[in-house]
Amino acid sequence: MTTRWGILATGAIATSFATDLALVPDNELVAVGSRRPDAATEFADRFGATRAHGSYEELAADPDVDVVYVATPHSRHLEDVRMCFEAGKAVLCEKALTLNARDSADLVAEARDRGLFFAEAMWMRTNPIIRRLTGLVADGAVGTVSQVRAELGFAAPTDNPRLWDPALGASALLDVGIYPLTFAHLLLGEPVDIAAGGVLSDQGIDVNGGAVLTYASGAVATIAWTQLAWGDNRASVAGDAGRIELPGRFHHPSELTVVHDDQPVTVSEAVTGRGYAHEIEEVAACLRDGRTESTLLPLDETVSIQRQMDDILSQLGVAER
Helix, strand or coil: CCEEEEEECCCHHHHHHHHHHCCCCCEEEEEEECCCHHHHHHHHHHHCCCEEECCHHHHHHCCCCCEEEECCCHHHHHHHHHHHHHCCCEEEEECCCCCCHHHHHHHHHHHHHHCCCEEEECHHHHCHHHHHHHHHHHCCCCCCEEEEEEEEECECCCCCHHHHCHHHCCCHHHHHHHHHHHHHHHHHCCCCEEEEEEEECCCCCEEEEEEEEECCCCCEEEEEEECECCCCCCEEEEECCEEEEECCCCCCCCEEEEEECCEEEEEECCCCCCCHHHHHHHHHHHHHHCCCCCCCCCHHHHHHHHHHHHHHHHHHCCCCC
Protein backbone atom coordinates (compact mmCIF):
# COMPACT_ATOMS: atom_id res chain seq x y z
CA MET A 1 0.00 0.00 0.00
CA THR A 2 1.40 3.37 -1.01
CA THR A 3 0.47 6.21 1.31
CA ARG A 4 -0.43 9.25 -0.79
CA TRP A 5 0.47 12.57 0.79
CA GLY A 6 -0.65 16.10 0.23
CA ILE A 7 1.37 19.00 1.64
CA LEU A 8 -0.54 22.10 2.65
CA ALA A 9 1.77 25.18 2.30
CA THR A 10 5.17 25.50 0.64
CA GLY A 11 7.46 27.12 3.20
CA ALA A 12 10.74 25.97 4.73
CA ILE A 13 9.30 23.21 6.91
CA ALA A 14 7.25 21.87 3.98
CA THR A 15 10.45 21.75 1.94
CA SER A 16 12.28 19.76 4.62
CA PHE A 17 9.35 17.36 4.95
CA ALA A 18 9.05 16.81 1.19
CA THR A 19 12.79 16.16 0.94
CA ASP A 20 12.57 13.37 3.51
CA LEU A 21 9.29 12.04 2.10
CA ALA A 22 11.14 11.15 -1.09
CA LEU A 23 13.40 8.85 0.98
CA VAL A 24 10.60 6.72 2.44
CA PRO A 25 9.49 3.67 0.40
CA ASP A 26 5.76 3.25 -0.26
CA ASN A 27 5.06 6.92 0.43
CA GLU A 28 4.37 9.38 -2.36
CA LEU A 29 3.79 13.11 -2.64
CA VAL A 30 0.80 13.39 -4.94
CA ALA A 31 -0.34 16.98 -4.38
CA VAL A 32 0.63 20.30 -2.89
CA GLY A 33 -1.51 23.31 -2.06
CA SER A 34 -0.65 26.97 -1.75
CA ARG A 35 -2.55 30.24 -1.73
CA ARG A 36 -0.26 31.25 -4.60
CA PRO A 37 -0.67 28.99 -7.67
CA ASP A 38 2.86 29.75 -8.87
CA ALA A 39 4.32 28.63 -5.54
CA ALA A 40 2.33 25.40 -5.69
CA THR A 41 3.50 24.69 -9.24
CA GLU A 42 7.13 25.38 -8.39
CA PHE A 43 6.97 23.13 -5.32
CA ALA A 44 5.24 20.33 -7.22
CA ASP A 45 7.81 20.46 -10.01
CA ARG A 46 10.67 20.43 -7.52
CA PHE A 47 9.43 17.42 -5.56
CA GLY A 48 7.58 15.46 -8.22
CA ALA A 49 4.02 15.97 -7.03
CA THR A 50 1.35 15.02 -9.57
CA ARG A 51 -0.85 18.05 -8.91
CA ALA A 52 -0.38 21.64 -7.78
CA HIS A 53 -3.43 23.27 -6.22
CA GLY A 54 -3.82 27.02 -6.08
CA SER A 55 -5.70 26.93 -2.78
CA TYR A 56 -5.69 24.97 0.46
CA GLU A 57 -9.33 24.03 -0.10
CA GLU A 58 -8.52 22.35 -3.43
CA LEU A 59 -5.78 20.30 -1.80
CA ALA A 60 -8.06 19.15 1.01
CA ALA A 61 -10.68 18.09 -1.54
CA ASP A 62 -8.24 16.11 -3.71
CA PRO A 63 -9.64 12.55 -3.82
CA ASP A 64 -6.21 11.00 -4.40
CA VAL A 65 -4.75 12.33 -1.12
CA ASP A 66 -4.79 9.91 1.85
CA VAL A 67 -3.21 12.21 4.43
CA VAL A 68 -2.42 15.92 4.57
CA TYR A 69 0.68 17.37 6.19
CA VAL A 70 -0.30 20.84 7.46
CA ALA A 71 2.76 23.09 7.29
CA THR A 72 1.24 26.53 7.83
CA PRO A 73 2.14 28.86 10.75
CA HIS A 74 0.74 28.09 14.22
CA SER A 75 -1.97 30.72 13.85
CA ARG A 76 -3.57 28.87 10.91
CA HIS A 77 -3.50 25.32 12.26
CA LEU A 78 -6.98 25.32 13.79
CA GLU A 79 -8.59 26.56 10.58
CA ASP A 80 -6.54 24.41 8.21
CA VAL A 81 -6.87 21.16 10.15
CA ARG A 82 -10.63 21.60 10.46
CA MET A 83 -10.87 22.16 6.73
CA CYS A 84 -9.01 18.88 6.12
CA PHE A 85 -11.25 17.04 8.60
CA GLU A 86 -14.34 18.35 6.82
CA ALA A 87 -12.93 16.87 3.61
CA GLY A 88 -12.49 13.51 5.36
CA LYS A 89 -8.70 13.62 5.37
CA ALA A 90 -6.23 12.17 7.86
CA VAL A 91 -3.90 14.90 9.14
CA LEU A 92 -0.34 15.26 10.40
CA CYS A 93 -0.11 18.85 11.66
CA GLU A 94 3.12 20.70 12.32
CA LYS A 95 3.84 21.61 15.93
CA ALA A 96 2.75 23.44 17.93
CA LEU A 97 -0.65 21.95 17.21
CA THR A 98 -2.51 25.18 17.96
CA LEU A 99 -2.05 28.42 19.90
CA ASN A 100 -3.65 27.05 23.08
CA ALA A 101 -4.81 23.86 24.76
CA ARG A 102 -8.51 24.59 24.28
CA ASP A 103 -8.15 24.59 20.49
CA SER A 104 -5.90 21.53 20.54
CA ALA A 105 -8.42 19.60 22.63
CA ASP A 106 -11.20 20.63 20.25
CA LEU A 107 -9.28 19.31 17.23
CA VAL A 108 -8.50 16.04 18.99
CA ALA A 109 -12.16 15.61 19.91
CA GLU A 110 -13.24 16.31 16.34
CA ALA A 111 -10.76 13.83 14.88
CA ARG A 112 -12.02 11.16 17.27
CA ASP A 113 -15.65 11.95 16.52
CA ARG A 114 -15.00 11.66 12.79
CA GLY A 115 -12.81 8.55 13.14
CA LEU A 116 -9.92 10.23 11.32
CA PHE A 117 -6.21 9.75 11.92
CA PHE A 118 -4.65 12.80 13.56
CA ALA A 119 -1.23 13.58 15.03
CA GLU A 120 1.07 16.47 15.83
CA ALA A 121 4.28 16.38 13.81
CA MET A 122 6.58 16.19 16.84
CA TRP A 123 9.29 14.41 14.84
CA MET A 124 11.58 14.21 17.88
CA ARG A 125 9.33 11.54 19.36
CA THR A 126 9.98 9.21 16.40
CA ASN A 127 13.75 9.75 16.27
CA PRO A 128 15.53 6.38 16.73
CA ILE A 129 17.92 7.72 19.37
CA ILE A 130 15.15 9.40 21.36
CA ARG A 131 13.27 6.10 21.29
CA ARG A 132 16.42 4.26 22.38
CA LEU A 133 16.89 6.75 25.23
CA THR A 134 13.35 6.37 26.58
CA GLY A 135 13.73 2.61 26.38
CA LEU A 136 17.00 2.67 28.30
CA VAL A 137 15.52 4.87 31.01
CA ALA A 138 12.43 2.66 31.28
CA ASP A 139 14.71 -0.38 31.64
CA GLY A 140 16.57 1.25 34.55
CA ALA A 141 19.82 2.12 32.77
CA VAL A 142 20.32 5.17 34.98
CA GLY A 143 18.37 3.96 38.00
CA THR A 144 15.79 6.24 39.57
CA VAL A 145 15.66 9.49 37.58
CA SER A 146 15.85 12.70 39.59
CA GLN A 147 17.19 15.25 37.08
CA VAL A 148 16.37 16.09 33.46
CA ARG A 149 17.93 19.04 31.65
CA ALA A 150 17.33 20.33 28.13
CA GLU A 151 17.76 23.60 26.29
CA LEU A 152 17.23 24.63 22.70
CA GLY A 153 17.67 27.92 20.94
CA PHE A 154 18.97 29.89 18.02
CA ALA A 155 19.37 33.51 16.94
CA ALA A 156 16.28 34.06 14.83
CA PRO A 157 16.59 36.23 11.72
CA THR A 158 14.70 39.45 12.26
CA ASP A 159 13.26 39.43 8.73
CA ASN A 160 11.24 36.23 9.29
CA PRO A 161 7.67 37.28 10.23
CA ARG A 162 6.69 33.80 11.40
CA LEU A 163 9.18 34.12 14.25
CA TRP A 164 8.32 37.67 15.29
CA ASP A 165 4.75 38.53 14.31
CA PRO A 166 2.12 37.80 17.01
CA ALA A 167 -0.53 37.55 14.28
CA LEU A 168 1.29 34.49 12.91
CA GLY A 169 1.52 32.85 16.33
CA ALA A 170 5.17 33.78 16.89
CA SER A 171 6.53 32.39 20.16
CA ALA A 172 9.91 30.97 21.06
CA LEU A 173 8.16 28.51 23.37
CA LEU A 174 5.78 27.24 20.68
CA ASP A 175 8.56 27.12 18.10
CA VAL A 176 11.54 25.66 20.01
CA GLY A 177 10.66 25.47 23.71
CA ILE A 178 8.16 22.74 22.92
CA TYR A 179 11.09 20.36 22.32
CA PRO A 180 12.70 20.52 25.78
CA LEU A 181 9.22 20.52 27.32
CA THR A 182 8.28 17.39 25.37
CA PHE A 183 11.64 15.81 26.24
CA ALA A 184 10.89 16.26 29.94
CA HIS A 185 7.39 14.85 29.47
CA LEU A 186 8.70 11.77 27.66
CA LEU A 187 10.90 10.93 30.62
CA LEU A 188 8.95 12.16 33.63
CA GLY A 189 5.32 12.51 32.60
CA GLU A 190 2.99 15.19 33.93
CA PRO A 191 4.55 17.79 36.27
CA VAL A 192 2.88 18.83 39.51
CA ASP A 193 4.32 22.35 39.35
CA ILE A 194 5.90 24.67 36.79
CA ALA A 195 7.84 27.82 37.67
CA ALA A 196 8.74 29.84 34.58
CA GLY A 197 10.43 33.10 33.73
CA GLY A 198 11.36 34.88 30.54
CA VAL A 199 11.54 37.97 28.36
CA LEU A 200 9.00 39.35 25.90
CA SER A 201 9.57 41.32 22.72
CA ASP A 202 8.18 44.81 22.17
CA GLN A 203 5.22 43.13 20.45
CA GLY A 204 4.55 40.84 23.40
CA ILE A 205 5.86 37.49 22.22
CA ASP A 206 8.15 35.36 24.37
CA VAL A 207 11.69 35.35 22.94
CA ASN A 208 13.83 33.98 25.79
CA GLY A 209 12.77 31.81 28.69
CA GLY A 210 13.23 28.94 31.07
CA ALA A 211 11.29 26.82 33.51
CA VAL A 212 11.73 24.44 36.42
CA LEU A 213 9.27 21.57 36.51
CA THR A 214 8.76 19.34 39.55
CA TYR A 215 7.12 15.90 39.60
CA ALA A 216 5.34 13.71 42.11
CA SER A 217 8.29 11.31 42.02
CA GLY A 218 10.58 14.03 43.40
CA ALA A 219 12.32 14.53 40.07
CA VAL A 220 13.08 17.99 38.69
CA ALA A 221 13.43 19.10 35.07
CA THR A 222 15.12 22.33 34.06
CA ILE A 223 14.44 23.55 30.54
CA ALA A 224 15.32 26.65 28.53
CA TRP A 225 14.48 28.06 25.12
CA THR A 226 15.41 31.14 23.14
CA GLN A 227 15.34 32.76 19.74
CA LEU A 228 17.98 35.28 20.73
CA ALA A 229 21.13 33.16 21.11
CA TRP A 230 23.00 30.08 19.94
CA GLY A 231 23.14 27.76 22.95
CA ASP A 232 24.76 24.35 23.14
CA ASN A 233 21.33 22.70 22.62
CA ARG A 234 22.19 19.69 24.78
CA ALA A 235 20.07 17.48 27.01
CA SER A 236 20.64 14.90 29.74
CA VAL A 237 18.79 12.60 32.10
CA ALA A 238 20.40 11.58 35.40
CA GLY A 239 19.58 8.98 38.01
CA ASP A 240 21.20 7.30 40.98
CA ALA A 241 22.91 4.73 38.71
CA GLY A 242 24.27 7.03 35.98
CA ARG A 243 23.24 9.46 33.28
CA ILE A 244 22.55 9.69 29.56
CA GLU A 245 23.74 12.66 27.53
CA LEU A 246 22.49 13.93 24.18
CA PRO A 247 24.67 16.25 22.09
CA GLY A 248 23.33 19.38 20.42
CA ARG A 249 20.94 19.62 18.71
CA PHE A 250 19.35 17.18 21.08
CA HIS A 251 15.93 17.03 19.40
CA HIS A 252 17.22 15.17 16.34
CA PRO A 253 20.29 13.25 17.54
CA SER A 254 22.09 10.35 15.91
CA GLU A 255 23.87 9.22 19.07
CA LEU A 256 23.72 9.24 22.85
CA THR A 257 26.26 8.61 25.59
CA VAL A 258 25.57 6.46 28.63
CA VAL A 259 27.81 7.27 31.59
CA HIS A 260 28.35 4.92 34.52
CA ASP A 261 31.10 5.63 37.06
CA ASP A 262 32.46 8.33 34.72
CA GLN A 263 32.93 5.70 31.98
CA PRO A 264 31.14 6.89 28.80
CA VAL A 265 29.72 4.51 26.20
CA THR A 266 28.38 6.03 22.98
CA VAL A 267 25.45 4.45 21.16
CA SER A 268 24.53 5.39 17.58
CA GLU A 269 21.46 4.83 15.41
CA ALA A 270 20.92 5.45 11.72
CA VAL A 271 18.71 8.44 11.01
CA THR A 272 17.06 8.73 7.59
CA GLY A 273 17.52 12.13 5.96
CA ARG A 274 17.00 15.01 8.37
CA GLY A 275 14.81 12.81 10.54
CA TYR A 276 11.32 13.67 9.30
CA ALA A 277 11.27 10.29 7.54
CA HIS A 278 10.60 8.50 10.81
CA GLU A 279 7.37 10.35 11.55
CA ILE A 280 6.33 9.73 7.93
CA GLU A 281 6.93 6.00 8.45
CA GLU A 282 4.91 6.06 11.67
CA VAL A 283 1.91 7.82 10.11
CA ALA A 284 1.95 5.46 7.13
CA ALA A 285 2.07 2.44 9.43
CA CYS A 286 -0.93 3.74 11.38
CA LEU A 287 -2.93 4.27 8.18
CA ARG A 288 -2.04 0.81 6.89
CA ASP A 289 -3.19 -0.72 10.20
CA GLY A 290 -6.38 1.31 10.33
CA ARG A 291 -5.31 3.16 13.47
CA THR A 292 -6.53 6.71 14.05
CA GLU A 293 -3.93 7.54 16.70
CA SER A 294 -0.22 6.84 17.08
CA THR A 295 1.37 5.50 20.25
CA LEU A 296 4.53 7.43 19.36
CA LEU A 297 2.60 10.68 18.74
CA PRO A 298 -0.11 10.39 21.41
CA LEU A 299 -2.84 13.01 21.15
CA ASP A 300 -3.57 13.18 24.89
CA GLU A 301 0.07 14.01 25.58
CA THR A 302 0.02 16.64 22.83
CA VAL A 303 -2.88 18.35 24.61
CA SER A 304 -1.19 17.98 27.99
CA ILE A 305 1.97 19.66 26.75
CA GLN A 306 -0.12 22.41 25.17
CA ARG A 307 -1.68 23.03 28.61
CA GLN A 308 1.79 23.27 30.10
CA MET A 309 2.72 25.84 27.46
CA ASP A 310 -0.44 27.81 28.27
CA ASP A 311 0.67 27.87 31.91
CA ILE A 312 4.19 28.99 31.03
CA LEU A 313 3.02 31.71 28.65
CA SER A 314 0.62 32.99 31.28
CA GLN A 315 3.45 33.19 33.83
CA LEU A 316 5.55 35.10 31.29
CA GLY A 317 2.75 37.61 30.74
CA VAL A 318 1.97 36.70 27.13
CA ALA A 319 -1.57 37.71 26.18
CA GLU A 320 -3.94 34.79 25.58
CA ARG A 321 -4.48 33.99 21.92
